[in-house]
Structures are given as C-alpha cells and as structure tokens.
Amino acid sequence: MTTDAQATSMEHASQSSHGWLLAGPAAFALLALIILPALSVFFVALTDWQFGARTFSYVGLENYHELFADPDFYKSLRNTFVYVLIVVPGTVLTGLAIALLVESDRTLRTFYRAAHFLPFMATLAAMAVAWEALLHPTIGLLNQALSDLGLPTANWLRDPSTVLVTLAVIAIWKNLGFAMVLFMAGLKAIPRDLYDAADVDGAVGATDRLRTVTLPMLGPTMLFVVIVTALRALETFDTVNILTQGGPARASEMLLYTLYVESFGYLQAGRGAAITVVFLIIVVLLTLLQMRVMDRRVHYS
Amino acid sequence: MASIALDRIAKVFTRPDGSPTRVLDELTLQVAAGEFLTLLGPSGCGKSTLIRIIAGLEPQSAGSVSIGGQCVDGRHPRQRDVAMVFQSYALYPHMTVEANLALPLVMRRLTALQRAPWIGRWMPGYRRVRETIDRDVREVAGALELTHLLERKPGQLSGGQRQRVALARAMVRQPSVFLMDEPLSNLDAKLRTQMRAEITALHRRLRTTFVYVTHDQTEAMTMSDRVAVMFDGRIEQIGPPTELYARPATRRVAEFIGTPQINSIDGIVRSASTIEVAGAVLPIGTCLPTGSVVTVGLRPESLTPVERAGATVLLGRVQRIEHMGADSYVYFHVLGQARALVLRTSAARAAGLQPEMVFHVATSLDQVLLFDSQGRAIDSVVPQIASVRSFR
Structure with a gap:
C-alpha cells in the first residue's frame, strides 16, 4: 500500500518536474522580457528616479498627481484620441473600398495588392522624408499642385490646425494596404452560395448585396482590422518625431511622443513611467471595449 | 407553376491552362408544369451546372432556356421567378429566421428608399407593405412548423431545421419554379428520409414545378415524377423511376440505379x-x-x-x-x-x-x-x- 502511494507520489513529482523543465525556457523568457519590465515600470512610476541617477526616493502617487494637473498632458491625450478617431475610420473605409474594387475585377489584382501593400512594408522613417518633400510649403508637390489649380495652399506640417490631420492622412496611407489585404482575405472566405442566394432572393444592387452579405460576413475581419489599426494609431511615434517633434505649439504631440520626451529628453523617468501606465490602461480598456461592443454584433459563422 | 424548356444547352469552361472543358453537351430537356423532375448523376456530370443555368446564376455557352414559355436567356435570376435551395442552405447567418424568410419579399415589395437603413421605416407605405410581408412570413413559417424558431439565428438551429428554413425561404415568394441543388446531402440518414417525405408532400401541396439535383438514386427514385440520368454532360435516359429501373437504356444507367x-x-x-x-x-x-x-x-x-x-x-x-x-x-x-x-x-x-x-x-x-x-x-x-x- 505504502509503496504504491510512494510510487504514485514519485511519479507525480517526476511528472511535475518534467512539466517545469519543458515550460521553463518559455516561462523564463516571459518573466524576463515582459512581466518583470512591466512590473518595474509600475514601480518606477512611484518614484522620483531620474534617468541615469544613482539614487531615488519613493514618492507615492505624486507623479500621477502632477501628470493630471498638467494641461500639456491633456493636450497630448486629446491629440492622440482625435488622431485615432481619424485614422481608424479612414483606414477601414478606404481599405474596404479598395479591397472591394480590387476583388471586383481580376485584371492586375496582384499588382494592385502589392502596390497598396508597399507603404506598410516600407520603413516609415524613410517614407517620412518623402512626405516632408511632398508637403514642403513652397517647393512641395502638393502645394504646387494646389496653387496651379487655384486652390488655397497650407503649411501642412507647421500649421497647428492642419498638422494632426496631415499626420493622420500619412498613417491612413501607411495602414491602408494592411487593411486591404485583410479585407481581401475576408472577402475570399465568404461562401459563393450566399451571393447566389442573394441573387435569387433579389438582393441585386450593390448596396443591397453589401448590406445582405458582404458587410455582415466581414464582421470578424472588421473587428480585427479596427482593433489593430486603433492600437497602431495609439502608439504612433515615428512620424511625430521625424516630421514635427510634436509641434507647432504641441499641436501634434501624442502620448508616446510625450512619454519619450519626458523620459529621455528631460530624463524624468518616474514621470515617463507614469505616462506609460496611463497609456497601458488606455490600450487595455480600448481593447476590452471593442471586444465587448463588437462581439455582440459580429457573426462568426 | 410553369414549364421549363432547355434547348441544346452547352456549357464550356476554360481551364486555367486555357484549354476548354465541355461540361454540358447540346442538352435538350422539357419539364412539364407542375412536374417533379430529378437530375441524377455522379459528381461532375454537369447536373449542378445545368440547374445553375436554369436559375440564371451561370450563363450557358450556347442554347436557350425558356420558363413558362418565355425565353429567359440573359435575364437575371431575380427576373426568372425561380427559387433555389442550396446544398449548404445559404442562410444569412447574421439574420434571424424571420429576417431570412422575409428577405426575398423585402427585396421585391419594398422600394429602395423603403429598404434604406434607419429612414426606410418612415417612408410612405412602409408599414402597409411590411404588414403583408410579416403575414406571408408567418404563414409559411406555420406551414413548415418554424413559428417557434422565428427569433433564432441559423447558427442556433439543427441541420434539419436549417433545411426547413431554406425551403421556407424558397416558398415564401410562391415562385413558379423550385430549384433544389442536393438539398439533403448534408443531413444524416434518418433526417434525410424524413425530409424526403416532406419535400414530396410539399410538391403535392404546391403543385409547382420542381427541378431537383441529386447524386443519390434513392432520392431520385422515391420523390420524382421523372428522372433524367446524366453522364458526362448529356442526358443518358429520362423517364419515370420504375421505367429506368426495369428498362435501363444503357449499361451505365443500369449500374447507377439499384442497390446493391x-x-x-x-x-x-x-x-x-x-x-x-x-x-x-x-x-x-x-x-x-x-x-x-x-x-x-x-x-x-x-x-x-x-x-x-x-x-x-x-x-x-x-x-x-x-x-x-x-x-x-x-x-x-x-x-x-x-x-x-x-x-x-x-x-x-x-x-x-x-x-x-x-x-x-x-x-x-x-x-x-x-x-x-x-x-x-x-x-x-x-x-x-x-x-x-x-x-x-
């Protein structure tokens, strides 16, 4: 009896040690690369540590108090949301429209797909230079074209009223191909029979077909594209840093750029960590919200 | 109720490598008004292509299709007054059973403005038409015992129930021709027997022209007035089930029909x-x-x-x-x-x-x-x- 029980418990022990051995590398990597850094951010946010300093002291929620009393932080927060609210619908609608157009005709499909996907593959830092040349107030192609057509021009990246929209357009241009490719895959997955049924049932016009079959069946793809685009827009940093440095007058300063300036410009690591925590909470909340809202209206067949 | 006449229908597909494949070969066929005709054949014999050509879902390469004595070549399925039941049922997964059944009527009876989202219901005449639609939907749901399922979505239904919804959606408009493309192949054996009886009863009640495609000889033998046995894009023999069994015209027909x-x-x-x-x-x-x-x-x-x-x-x-x-x-x-x-x-x-x-x-x-x-x-x-x- 006892030997039996001992044998079983030894077997258990060896099984669980095997388990740990197998899970070990992944668990260690997870701990070292994600969990510990995240925890350290939460911790740093509670201190007055300056980047590179040898000492620091615990300040409790002081960083958060300062942050929420700072009008510049609110401005950055507001800019971020406005930017996301332009980029997400812009990307989804144009991506969907282009996917529908490309799918509707077989000719040159691969070319269009590759052409629209190119900006997504390219380094935005390099592309930003091209955009800067394009948007230059006097010798930029855009303004020259506008003035040739007799339309009003603007100093796109230096005018507080246009800078955020301009950055949003660049982001749409970049994410468009990604959304398009996903939508094209989604369109391919719609059963042919449903379109046939729509034909026989009399849903013939483009809008009727979109509403009866295409859009509802694209629900899961739509959910995915919206979430991914929103997250990517939230963490925009490269265009701001290269093209505007948050200016003019903080009109294009967004959360991640503020975080960067606080942490590595002013070396206020504690404050930067507090912004990171706020950023993290926003991302998590947004994801949960989207999941909940859209899951109810999405139909996984 | 309408007759169907197919006159020398041919269908040629082009393979990806550019070579043509003849799927239907000069096929001529008459279906009498109110008849239950089954197209029976092994997979790849062209029977599904033929029914899709009758429905207008696919254009024929040559020949002509008449429904009710009128040539319908080049007409959209919507204008052919046909209803089709698909093997996959092709129900709209995001709509309730009620909305699925109403759709063919909504598309025909409501104007584009009345169908518009949000504002449609405020258009003149909307409520009156909507009432006729709801009445017809309830009637057909009652006839097929779907009334208690109207609020459900297709994902929450069993295979047999989905099949019935697909039938009801085809019936609701009272089309002159019913086309069915292997409607029972996704059901288990017991349910298939039961649905066979239901479809036969439905045909007897509606007295509409039915064209039914299947590879299952039992379905063909038990349900049809006449069976057309198809091989390689041609009709090998056409006749009442008993005749096909007793006097097959060719060895292939004899071997295809009958178990063992x-x-x-x-x-x-x-x-x-x-x-x-x-x-x-x-x-x-x-x-x-x-x-x-x-x-x-x-x-x-x-x-x-x-x-x-x-x-x-x-x-x-x-x-x-x-x-x-x-x-x-x-x-x-x-x-x-x-x-x-x-x-x-x-x-x-x-x-x-x-x-x-x-x-x-x-x-x-x-x-x-x-x-x-x-x-x-x-x-x-x-x-x-x-x-x-x-x-x-």
Whole structure:
C-alpha cells in the first residue's frame, strides 16, 4: 500500500518536474522580457528616479498627481484620441473600398495588392522624408499642385490646425494596404452560395448585396482590422518625431511622443513611467471595449 | 407553376491552362408544369451546372432556356421567378429566421428608399407593405412548423431545421419554379428520409414545378415524377423511376440505379434462342449473330438460391453474407468471373448458406437485361414458360 502511494507520489513529482523543465525556457523568457519590465515600470512610476541617477526616493502617487494637473498632458491625450478617431475610420473605409474594387475585377489584382501593400512594408522613417518633400510649403508637390489649380495652399506640417490631420492622412496611407489585404482575405472566405442566394432572393444592387452579405460576413475581419489599426494609431511615434517633434505649439504631440520626451529628453523617468501606465490602461480598456461592443454584433459563422 | 424548356444547352469552361472543358453537351430537356423532375448523376456530370443555368446564376455557352414559355436567356435570376435551395442552405447567418424568410419579399415589395437603413421605416407605405410581408412570413413559417424558431439565428438551429428554413425561404415568394441543388446531402440518414417525405408532400401541396439535383438514386427514385440520368454532360435516359429501373437504356444507367448494384457479366450468344453465361445456358433469344459477346445484367433480386441443379441454373460459391434484417445479400463467385456477384433474398432462404459453400442460383429470365459491347440495351426474347415460372 505504502509503496504504491510512494510510487504514485514519485511519479507525480517526476511528472511535475518534467512539466517545469519543458515550460521553463518559455516561462523564463516571459518573466524576463515582459512581466518583470512591466512590473518595474509600475514601480518606477512611484518614484522620483531620474534617468541615469544613482539614487531615488519613493514618492507615492505624486507623479500621477502632477501628470493630471498638467494641461500639456491633456493636450497630448486629446491629440492622440482625435488622431485615432481619424485614422481608424479612414483606414477601414478606404481599405474596404479598395479591397472591394480590387476583388471586383481580376485584371492586375496582384499588382494592385502589392502596390497598396508597399507603404506598410516600407520603413516609415524613410517614407517620412518623402512626405516632408511632398508637403514642403513652397517647393512641395502638393502645394504646387494646389496653387496651379487655384486652390488655397497650407503649411501642412507647421500649421497647428492642419498638422494632426496631415499626420493622420500619412498613417491612413501607411495602414491602408494592411487593411486591404485583410479585407481581401475576408472577402475570399465568404461562401459563393450566399451571393447566389442573394441573387435569387433579389438582393441585386450593390448596396443591397453589401448590406445582405458582404458587410455582415466581414464582421470578424472588421473587428480585427479596427482593433489593430486603433492600437497602431495609439502608439504612433515615428512620424511625430521625424516630421514635427510634436509641434507647432504641441499641436501634434501624442502620448508616446510625450512619454519619450519626458523620459529621455528631460530624463524624468518616474514621470515617463507614469505616462506609460496611463497609456497601458488606455490600450487595455480600448481593447476590452471593442471586444465587448463588437462581439455582440459580429457573426462568426 | 410553369414549364421549363432547355434547348441544346452547352456549357464550356476554360481551364486555367486555357484549354476548354465541355461540361454540358447540346442538352435538350422539357419539364412539364407542375412536374417533379430529378437530375441524377455522379459528381461532375454537369447536373449542378445545368440547374445553375436554369436559375440564371451561370450563363450557358450556347442554347436557350425558356420558363413558362418565355425565353429567359440573359435575364437575371431575380427576373426568372425561380427559387433555389442550396446544398449548404445559404442562410444569412447574421439574420434571424424571420429576417431570412422575409428577405426575398423585402427585396421585391419594398422600394429602395423603403429598404434604406434607419429612414426606410418612415417612408410612405412602409408599414402597409411590411404588414403583408410579416403575414406571408408567418404563414409559411406555420406551414413548415418554424413559428417557434422565428427569433433564432441559423447558427442556433439543427441541420434539419436549417433545411426547413431554406425551403421556407424558397416558398415564401410562391415562385413558379423550385430549384433544389442536393438539398439533403448534408443531413444524416434518418433526417434525410424524413425530409424526403416532406419535400414530396410539399410538391403535392404546391403543385409547382420542381427541378431537383441529386447524386443519390434513392432520392431520385422515391420523390420524382421523372428522372433524367446524366453522364458526362448529356442526358443518358429520362423517364419515370420504375421505367429506368426495369428498362435501363444503357449499361451505365443500369449500374447507377439499384442497390446493391446490378451484376454485369459477360455472356456469349450460343444460338438464336440461348446465351451462355458463367457455365449456364439461359434460354434467352436475341437478334445478335451466334458467337457475339453480350453483357448480361442480373439484378440482385432476380437471383434466387434453389435446391436443384439444371441447365439454366448457375453454380456459385458463397464468398460472404450480409444480413440486413428482412433481407440478406449473398456475395458469391461463379465460373469464369473474377468479381463476385451479389444476390438479394429473404433471410429465411439465405439461412442455410455459409461461406465457401457451393450452391445453385436460378435467374428470373424476364428480368435479365442485355447490353451490347457499346453498353446499349438490346431486346431479348424470353420463352413464355420461363417467364411464367419466374412469377413468384
């Protein structure tokens, strides 16, 4: 009896040690690369540590108090949301429209797909230079074209009223191909029979077909594209840093750029960590919200 | 209710490598108004393509389609007054059963403005039309016992219920032609039997023209007024189920219809009134010259184990026996045939047989089918005495 029980418990022990051995590398990597850094951010946010300093002291929620009393932080927060609210619908609608157009005709499909996907593959830092040349107030192609057509021009990246929209357009241009490719895959997955049924049932016009079959069946793809685009827009940093440095007058300063300036410009690591925590909470909340809202209206067949 | 006439329909697909494939070949077919016609054939014979051409979902390469005496070539499915039930049911997964059933009516009775989202319901006349739609939907739901499922979505229904919703959606508009493309293939055997009866009853009640595509001969035999057997894009034979079974025009039809499959064995014409088959000489007359090779088709139920030997009796060795309950299938080898033959007899008669046993098999001569070397049926003359004896 006892030997039996001992044998079983030894077997258990060896099984669980095997388990740990197998899970070990992944668990260690997870701990070292994600969990510990995240925890350290939460911790740093509670201190007055300056980047590179040898000492620091615990300040409790002081960083958060300062942050929420700072009008510049609110401005950055507001800019971020406005930017996301332009980029997400812009990307989804144009991506969907282009996917529908490309799918509707077989000719040159691969070319269009590759052409629209190119900006997504390219380094935005390099592309930003091209955009800067394009948007230059006097010798930029855009303004020259506008003035040739007799339309009003603007100093796109230096005018507080246009800078955020301009950055949003660049982001749409970049994410468009990604959304398009996903939508094209989604369109391919719609059963042919449903379109046939729509034909026989009399849903013939483009809008009727979109509403009866295409859009509802694209629900899961739509959910995915919206979430991914929103997250990517939230963490925009490269265009701001290269093209505007948050200016003019903080009109294009967004959360991640503020975080960067606080942490590595002013070396206020504690404050930067507090912004990171706020950023993290926003991302998590947004994801949960989207999941909940859209899951109810999405139909996984 | 409308008749359908297909006149020399051809369909040629182009393969990816550019070479053409002929799927339908000069196919002509008339379906009478109110008839239940089944297109039966193995997969790839073109039957689904044909029904899609009738529906207008696919254009034919040549030939013309008339429905109710009117040529409908080039017309959109919507304008052909047909309804179709798909193998996958093709229900809109995001809509309730009620919305699924209402859709064909919504698309036809409401104007584009009345269908518009949000503002549609405020358009003049919306409520009146909507009431007629709701009434018709409830009526058809009642007829197919779907009333308690109206609020559900297709994902929450069983296969049989989805099938019924698909039927109801086809019925709701009262089309003049019903097209069904393998509607029962996704159901389990028991449900299939039940739905077979329901569809037959539906046809009897509606008296609408039904065109039904299937590869399942049981469905074709049990439901149809007439069956068109298709092979390689042509109709091989068309006729009532009993005729197809009793007088198949070709060997392929004979082998396609009937379970277990008909036994086809080679025989030689010995004289104007006898044929030698597997060591036995059957008193069957043909007009073929002596020495010709023919294929003799023996239906499993036309073979019976008997006690005594004789010139017209085959000698068989039992390979295996399948007991089906009331009936038994006996697989056995005969002289000179590599493939086992099968006979179907009552369980009582098969009781005495065991594997490896040698036994005698009598054939009902009036049920013997003969085919020439091209597989075409040929007439046979059976002596009166033999046929009288074979009445059991």
